[in-house]
Amino acid sequence: MTDKDMLFDYLLRLGDNSLILGQRLAEWTGHTPMLEEDLALTNVGLDLIGQARMLLTYAGEVEGKGRDEDRLAFHRDTAEWRNLLLLEQPNGDFAKTMARQFFFDHFQYLQFEALSTSSDERLAGIAAKSLKEIAYHRRHSTDWILRLGDGTAESHEKMQTAIDELWGFVPEMFEMDATDEALLDAGIGIDVARLRPAWDAAVNAILAEATLARPEDSWSVRGSREGKHSEHLGYLLAEMQFLQRAYPDAKW
Amino acid sequence: MVTVHAADEILEILDLVKDPEIPVVSVRDMGIIRRVEAGGDRLKIVITPTYSGCPAMEVIERDIAAILKLHGLSDFDVETEISPAWTTDWITEEGRQKLHEYGIAPPANRGKAALMGQEAVACPQCGSSDTVLVSEFGSTACKALYKCRDCLEPFDYFKCV
Numbered sequence: 001m002t003d004k005d006m007l008f009d010y011l012l013r014l015g016d017n018s019l020i021l022g023q024r025l026a027e028w029t030g031h032t033p034m035l036e037e038d039l040a041l042t043n044v045g046l047d048l049i050g051q052a053r054m055l056l057t058y059a060g061e062v063e064g065k066g067r068d069e070d071r072l073a074f075h076r077d078t079a080e081w082r083n084l085l086l087l088e089q090p091n092g093d094f095a096k097t098m099a100r101q102f103f104f105d106h107f108q109y110l111q112f113e114a115l116s117t118s119s120d121e122r123l124a125g126i127a128a129k130s131l132k133e134i135a136y137h138r139r140h141s142t143d144w145i146l147r148l149g150d151g152t153a154e155s156h157e158k159m160q161t162a163i164d165e166l167w168g169f170v171p172e173m174f175e176m177d178a179t180d181e182a183l184l185d186a187g188i189g190i191d192v193a194r195l196r197p198a199w200d201a202a203v204n205a206i207l208a209e210a211t212l213a214r215p216e217d218s219w220s221v222r223g224s225r226e227g228k229h230s231e232h233l234g235y236l237l238a239e240m241q242f243l244q245r246a247y248p249d250a251k252w
Numbered sequence: 253m254v255t256v257h258a259a260d261e262i263l264e265i266l267d268l269v270k271d272p273e274i275p276v277v278s279v280r281d282m283g284i285i286r287r288v289e290a291g292g293d294r295l296k297i298v299i300t301p302t303y304s305g306c307p308a309m310e311v312i313e314r315d316i317a318a319i320l321k322l323h324g325l326s327d328f329d330v331e332t333e334i335s336p337a338w339t340t341d342w343i344t345e346e347g348r349q350k351l352h353e354y355g356i357a358p359p360a361n362r363g364k365a366a367l368m369g370q371e372a373v374a375c376p377q378c379g380s381s382d383t384v385l386v387s388e389f390g391s392t393a394c395k396a397l398y399k400c401r402d403c404l405e406p407f408d409y410f411k412c413v
């Protein structure tokens with residue numbers, strides 16, 4: 001791959017993470033347990049989609065083939081997506097949505113904090129802008145982990161189950177491949193593997209306070225960077241892309 | 253023709269553009285106008301989004317273009333820049349006052365415990381500081397929902413970023 005191809009791929013990974021999770025959160029609209037939470041999840045989703053717009057616009061310009069944010073969002077099939085497997089997992093119950101959010105918010109905060117000093121000024125600017133919002137996302141999901149973990153017997157049970165079910169998706173967040181290494185050397189990318197101790201420290205402390213057990217590391221899955229996804233992504237894309245596929249370039 | 257006073261005059265015109273989500277404050281009060289570049293061949297207005305996903309940005313851009321045209325200006329561009337990231341510190345003193353009068357508690361200044369979630373937010377209705385956070389996210393991403401324990405009214409707080 002050329003330098004340009006690698007930067008394109010790197011930006012897709014970041015943008016796709018934000019867009020897929022944003023789409024998942026949008027699915028909660030009108031279905032959350034209470035009105036305040038309906039507003040919260042859609043607002044977090046909106047922030048994520050805003051990040052995705054900036055990142056995918058930039059990715060399209062780097063690629064130089066005339067694909068804009070919409071083209072990239074609505075006209076790629078599963079194998080071309082680069083989002084983490086964690087983020088495409090179905091919402092499940094509210095506890096599962098919060099566990100997914102909690103793992104990712106803590107990761108993304110560290111990731112964007114590091115990216116905000118990237119030698120790529122445009123990427124650094126996007127990261128710095130988004131970081132302020134992620135700080136609120138992280139507070140919001142952390143509050144729910146504490147409230148549900150250290151809540152009733154039933155909420156505790158549901159929260160622990162959610163944490164256990166998603167734990168195997170955590171290692172992929174901290175994986176480094178050849179593209180990451182090359183961009184790290186160029187001063188553009190960051191070493192996500194080095195973020196793990198900080199993530200562990202924060203997550204361990206919160207799980208302990210929430211009276212939740214940190215799961216044993218047993219199984220784990222990976223593959224999103226090579227376009228290998230779980231079956232769930234296809235269904236998500238079918239819904240998200242339907243309009244643009246059925247009526248290409250439709251505008252309102 | 254462009255005169256030396258153009259930038260100031262343009263800013264005054266832009267004061268007429270209101271924030272679509274909080275129509276009592278202008279986009280200038282909100283610090284959304286980064287700068288006006290007058291003096292060249294074309295006038296340039298540089299704006300900044302408050303939040304990345306702010307759905308009001310396109311409306312703001314349109315409103316700016318409309319008001320400038322209404323004042324007989326046609327050679328201008330409206331551009332968006334995100335760096336350095338917008339901060340609530342850019343909301344003017346007048347803007348904060350207007351938010352307060354509208355019933356939205358203005359953001360605490362940064363540097364305090366604001367980003368740690370320990371800000372003391374005063375009720376914009378009765379002034380009491382005995383208030384409680386109901387939700388980190390209110391009617392829009394930039395606001396949190398609070399409740400006053402004295403007058404019992406719920407209110408929006410403009411979060412610090």
Ligand SMILES: [Zn+2]
Nearest residue numbers: 375378400403
């Ligand atoms: Zn009050």
